[in-house]
Amino acid sequence: MARKVLILNQDYSPLTICSVQKAFILVYLSKAELVADAGGYLLRSVTATYQMPSIIRLYRYVNLPYKGVVLSRQNIFKRDNGRCQYCFTPEDLTLDHVIPKSRGGKSTWDNLVTACKKCNSKKGDFTPQEAGMLLNQTPYKPSFVVFLRDFSGNIEETWKPYLSKKMKMF
Incomplete structure (x- = not known):
């Protein structure tokens, strides 16, 4: 399962991206709610079938004092x-x-x-x-939301409204 899931904080602000397995466990343990499913994909166990998450929202607010992109x-x-x-x-x-x-x-x-x-x-x-060499672009520090939106690989269409919101960054 190479699909990823967007995790939103309690206030619907984007927190991070995780694996489907981790997101499912958060929903299954009632630590998060399913906001959007992965459009018809299902997770199956021996006795039950569940919708595959695409976006989940945590029930409790996670306070992140610094949301920045690690320099690596x-x-x-x-x-x-x-x-x-x-x-x-x-x-x-x-x-x-x-x-x-x-x-x-x-x-x-x-x-x-x-x-x-x-x-x-x-x-x-x-x-x-x-x-005598020109840079194609001036180097810059991306904000957390911009980094999630632009550099995290495949971005689901359903994620875009949450990743395009203007957010106050610390």
């Missing part, structure tokens, strides 16, 4: 669509510091981009301007 290699690659930000190739990808670490550049969302090995070597210890 995989998340930078997702943000940059798995392509070098200089030549747009999907081959031999690494991370590049826009302002090199040797010049005080930090490992932050705003200073890391996906780069192929060839472009990373060509840029070397220079800024993109000094190396």
